[in-house]
Amino acid sequence: MAVERPELVAVGVEEEFHTVDLETHRLRPRADGLLEQLHPDRFVAELQRSVVETNSRPFVRLADLAEDLAALRRRVVEAAEPLGLGIVAAGTVPLVDLDALKVTPDERYENMLEEYQQLTREQLICGAQVHVDAGDRDMAVAVAHRIGPWLPPLLALSASSPYWLGTDTGYASYRTLLWQRWPTTGPLGAFASAEEYDRMLADLVRSGVISDPGMAYFDVRPSAHLPTVELRVCDACPRVEDVVLLAGLFRALVIREMDAVAAGEPAAPVRTELVRAATWRAARSGLDGELVDPRSGVPVPAGELLRGLLDDLRPMLERTGDWELVAEMTEGALTRGDSAARQRAAFAVGGMDDVVELLLAETRANTEWAPGPPRRSVTRMTADYRTESDEAVVFDGSARAPYEMIMAVLDRLGADGLRERERERDEVQRRLGMTFRVAGEEEERLFPFDLVPRVIAAEDWRPLQAGLRQRVRALEAFLHDAYGERAAVRDGVLPAWAIDDSPGLRPEGRRVPRSAVRCAVAGLDLVRDGAGRWVVLEDNLRVPSGIGYAMANRWLTTRVLPELVRTSRMPPPSRAVAVLRAALTSASPALAVVTSGERDSAFYEHRMLAREMGVPLVTPDRLVVTGDGVRIDGPEGAHVEVLYRRVGEDELFDAVGPGLLEAMERGAVTLANAPGNGVGDDKALYVHVPRLIEYYLGERPLLDNVTTYLCRDPDQRAEALDRLKELVIKPVDGYGGSDVLIGPEASAAELAEARERILAEPARWIAQETVELSTHPTFVDGRLEPRAVDLRAFVVQGPEPVVVPLALTRVAPASSRIVNSSQGGGSKDTWLMR
Template identity: 70%
Template structure:
C-alpha cells in the first residue's frame, strides 16, 4: 500500500527572519510536478512520489527539501518547516495571484489573510473510492496522536499561545475543517460536497478540509491534520503510523466490524487536547476517555500497531523514529527552549537549522548522496529505481553512482569496449529471424535488488511455483480445481499449451523443474507477477554471462557487493535435474544456442540435438551415455519428431523431461488470471505476489470494459510470447486500437487485457548519457524430486529499447547484470 506526502514550507528572509512573499521566485526554478504554490505567496508546497517503503519516501522527502533550500538560499531566503513562524507582518503579505486564491481572499477575508500556516499531509492509496470514504470516517478518534507528534506551532503574532499547535486552531476556523462525519457510501459523501459547493460556502471540492478525507480525484485517504515538521524523520514517522492505521481499518472492514466513530463533541475535544499539549502534556485516550501522559500514550499506540507495522516491514524504523520524536518533548518544546536562550531569533535559527539539516537524512543509507551531474542532465527519474529526482542516488545505489562519477562518459565507453571483447570471447550472441547474429545487448550499469525486496520476492516465488506445480498435476490428473469451481473447464480444455501427452507423465513426477517468473515493479516499489513461464523458460545462461561481464568490466564494484556468485546458481540448477542429465537443443539455429552451450558446459552435462538421442530397452542414451533426465530447451513436437520413441520412455518413467510435456497449459495468459485462487485452493495460503489486474475478453462484461477502456490497457494473445501480438493502449494509435478491438470481437477467447503498470525505470548508458529505460525481472525457481522449490540466486533484468515498454530481445530489448543483495 503506497504512501506519499505533501509538505508546506515558509519562505523567510535569512537576515530578518520575517516571512517574505517570494515563493513564486523559487517555483520558477523548480519542476512544477514536484513543487507548487499555496494560498499565501510565502508558502511553497512539495509533493513526494508514492512509495511502499518508508526509506524510499524518506529519500524523496529529503531530496525535495534539498531542492527548495538550494533554490532559496542564493535569493537570501530561508526555508522553514513548521506550523507557524513566530512573527509575521500581515499587511506585507499577499495571496498567490491566482483566480481561485483571490476569490478565497474576497470570500473568507481574515481567514485567508491569516492563512500563514504550513502542514504535512499524508496520502495512502487504498485502491477504491468507496473504501477511501469508509476508512476516512473510521480514523477520526485515532489521528489526534499524530497531531501531537507533529505539533510545531506554539508562537503566533509574536506571542506564546500556550498551545503546541496553534496552527490547528487557525485551521479549524474554515467552514469545512474538523472531523469527518458519517457516510454510508461515496455517493452520499459526494452529494454533501455538491451541496456545499451549490450553497456557495465553498467554491470547489478542494476546499474540503476535514482532518481526514478521501481524495477528490484519487482512491486515496488523506491525513490533513498535522503541522509541518522541521525534522523529515518525523514526517516519515507520521506516514508510517498513518498507513498502519489505514491498514487496520481496512482489515476491520473486511472482518465486518462496524464503524463506531465518537460523537462530534468528543472528536473535537481529542483534537483540541492534542493541539494544546503536543508531546509535553497529556492526551486523551479515546476509548477510556481518560487523560494519559503524551509519551505514554504515543508508545501505547505504536505498540498496538506493531503487528501491522511488522507486516509492512516498518516496525524497526518506526520504533526508532518514535524514540527520536519523544526525545526533548517535541518541536514545540524545543522551540520554547530556544526562545528562552535567544528569543524569536533563536527560535528561527533553530527552525532554519533543523529544516536544512534534514535535507540529507535517510536512515541506513548514510550521509553520502552521490550524483552524476553531466550524464544525468535532463534525466526523468519519476519512476526510477536508482535515481532520486534531483540526481542523487536512491537506496543501495551509492556505490554504483560513485563509480559512474569516477569513470565519467569516456571511462564508461572504455568499459563498453571491454564488455564487447568479453562477449565475443564468450560467444555471447543472439539472433532474430531475418537478422544477422549479433552480440546480446548488455548495459554496463548493474541493477541492484535490495535485500529486503529479494527476501520477500523469494518467499512469493516459491509459493507461486508450489501452487503452479499442484495445478499442473491436477490439470493432467483428477481436475479437482475444476470440480470445485476454482477454475473453469475451458481454461484447461482450450488452453493452447494443453497436450494429451501431459497426461502420460507418471504420477508424482516433478513437472516444473525450472520455472521462469516475470516480475515488474512500479514507481512506488510495488512488485507484481506479469507472466509465468513453465514450458522452456530461458535466461539463466544470460544472467550468468552478465555476472561474468560485470566481474571483468566493473571489478571494483563487484568486490564490494555482497551477492551470490554464478557457482551457486549452477549448483541449484544442477540439483534440480537430479541424476545423469543431458541438455537437448535444436542446435546452432536456435536464437538462444549460446545459452544452451553455456549451461551444458557449466553443469558438465552433454549438449545434444534430438537426433543424437537413442531409446532402447535399457533406457535413453545421449551420445552413447545413459541419462535419467533431459533438460529440454526445445518444443515437444520438435523433440518427438526427431526421437519418436522418447514419449514411451517418459510414460514408463525411464527418463524424465525437465520440463514435463504439456506445461504450456500453465503459461496461458487466461489461466494466469486464476493463479491467485489456485494458490488459495491448493496451498490454503494467501498469495504473496500479486497479479496485474487481468480481464478475460471471452467474458462479455469484461470484454465490453476492455473495448471501452482499451486506451488504458495492455492487450495480449493468450498464447503469445516474446511480445508478439501485444498492444499497449497508451502507446498505440487510434487506428491500432481499433484494429485490436476488431480482433477481440472476432475471437474474444484468444485475448486478455491487463491494467497498464507504470513500470519502473533504470539508468542505461547510451550516447554518453544515462537514459531511463523500462526494466522487468525474470527470476528462476527450480524443483528437484522430493525437495522444496528453491530460487536460483541469479536473475535476469531485461531492458526495453528507448521509448518502449517491451523488454523482449526479439523486440530490440537487452539486459543488465542484476545484483541480489544478501
C-alpha cells in the same frame, strides 16, 4: 457497499514550507519567484505567497519516501538561499509582518480572500499531508470516518507552532486553532458510500459556504478523484524523520481499518464531539502533557498512548516491513520531544531569532537516509534525467542509498571511460560467443548488455523469494490437477474452459508420472511500478530462458567493471549453477541438456549451462530410446535419465519418436520441464492464479497480479474494447513480446486492428491494465537515460522449490515498455542483496 483493498499500500506526502528572510527572519511573500526555478510537477504555490508546497512520489517503502522527501527539501533550500531566503517546515513562523503579505495571484485564492477576509489573510500556516492508497473511493470514505479518533496523537507528534505573531500562545500547535476556524474542518462523519459523501460535498458547494470540493478541509478526507485517504490535521515538521513517522503510523492505521472493513467488522461508535475535544487537547499539550485515550476517553500520558498505539499497529507495520523503523522513530520522537518544546528552549536562550535559526537548521538538515551535503555522483551524466519512476536516482539527481557506490564509480569513469568499457564488453562477448539470433534474421547479434548494474534491495528480495516459491508450488499443484482429477474445476474454483480451451493442453501431459516434478525450472516475470510495488506479469513454465544470460551478465560485469564487483559481495554465478544442477538431478544424476543446436536463438545459453553443470549437450536426433531408457547415440553411448529440454516438445517427440513418451510414462526418463506445461502459463489462466494459491495451499497470495480482463467474457471484453487506448493487449499463448499491443503507445490503425482481432477470436486475447514500469539508468550515447525494466526470476524444483540466486533484468528500448531482446531490448547484471 462494495469495497476493495490493495495488498501493497503506497503512501505519499505533501509538505508546506514557509519562505523566510535569512537576515531578518521574517516571513517573506517570495514563493512565486522561487517556484520559477523549481519543477512544476513537484513544487506548487499555495494560498499565501509565503508558502511553497512539495509533492513526493507515492512509495511502498518508507525509506524510499524518506529519500524523496529529503531530496525535495534539498532542492528547495538550494533554490531559495541564493535569493536570500530560508525554508522553514513548521506550523507557524513567529516573526510576521501581516501588512507585507498577500495571497497568491490566482482567481480561486482571490475569491477566497474576498469571501473569508481576515481568515484568509491570517492563513500563515503550514501543514504536512499524508496520502494513503485505499484501493477505491468507497473504502477511502469508510476508513476516513473510522480512523478519526486516532488522529490527535499524530497531531501531538507534529506539534510545531507554539508562536503566533511574535507571541507564545501557550499551545503546542496553535496552527490547529487557526485551521479550525474554516467552516469545513474537524472530524469527518460517517457515510455509506463515496456517492453519499460526494452528495454531501455538492450540498456544501450549493450552500455557497465553500466554492468547490477542494475546500473540504476535514482532518482526514477521501480524495475527490483518486482512491486515496488524506491526513490533514498535522503541523509541518522541521525534521524529515518525523514526517516519515507520521506517514508510517497513518498508513498502518489505514491498513488496520481497511482490514476491518474487508472483514465486515462494524465501526466502533465515533462521537465527533469527543474527537474534536481530543484534538484540542493534543494541540494544547503536544507530547509534553496528556492526550485523550480514544478507547477509554480518559487522559493518559502522551508517551503511554503512543507506545500503546504502536503495539496495536505492530501487525500492520510488520506486514509493510516498517516495524523496526517506526518503533525506532517513535522512541526518538518521544525522547526528543515535539518541535514546540524545542522552540521554547531555543527562545529561552536567544529569543525569537534563535527560534527561527533552529527551524531553519532543522529543516535544512538531512536525515540518516540522506546524510551530509547533497550527493552529486550522477549529475555529469544525468542532465535532465527523468526520475518520475526511477529506482536508482532521487529527484535532485543524487543516488538512492543502494546505488551510492555504483554511481560514484560511474562518475569517476565518466562518459569516455564508460565508452572504453563498452568496447571491452563487446570484445569479451565476441570471445565468449555471447550472441543470439532474432527470428527472420541471418546474422547473429551480440546479446545487448548495459554496463549499469541493477540492485534489488534485501527488503525487496526477501519477500519476493517467498512469493515466488509460493506461486510455483501452486502452479505445480495445478499442473498435476489439470492432467488428473481436475478438482479445481469440480469445486468451482476454476472454469472448465481454462483447461479445455488452453492452447497449451497436450495429450502427452497425461502420460507424465504422478510422482514426477512437472515444472523443474520456472521463469516468472515481475515488474515494479514507481511506488515500489512488485507484481507478476506472467509465468513461464515450458522452456524458460535466461539463467545462462544472467550468469554471463555477472561475468561481463566482473571483467569489464571489476571495481564494482569487488565491493558488491555478490554470490558467484557458480552458486546458481549448483542450485540448478541440484534440482535437475534430484531424480537422477544422469542429466543432459537438449538443444535444437546452433540455429536456436539461445544456443549460447544452452551450451554454457551444459558446460557449467558438466553434463552433455545434445540435439534430439542424438537421443536413442532403448529397453532400459534413453542413451546418447555415439561412441560413448552415455545413459541419460533426466533431459533438461531447451526445445519445444513437438520437436523433441518428432525427432526421438514415440518411444520417448513410453520411457517417460514408465519413469525411465524424466523430462524437465514436462510436456503440457503450457496449460499452466496460459495468460488466461494467469487471472486465476491467486485463487489457485488459496485453493491448493490455503495461503494468502504474497505476490499480486496485474489487473487482467478476459476477452472471452462479454462484460470484460466490452470494458477492454472501450478502453483499448489505456490497456495492454496480449494473446493468451504469446511469448517474446510478439503480438503485444501497448494501448497508450499504439496508433489509431493499430488499435483498430486489435479491435478486429479481439472481436474475431475473443478467447485468444486478454487485456491488462498498463503498469507504469519503474525505470533504471542505462548508458546510451555518452549519458545515462532512464529505461523501463522488468525482472525474470527463476524457481527450480527438486524435492522443494528454491529461488535461483541470480535473476535477469531486461531493459526496454527508448519510449517503450516491451523489454524482450527480440523486440530491441537489452539486459543488465542484477544484484540480489542478502
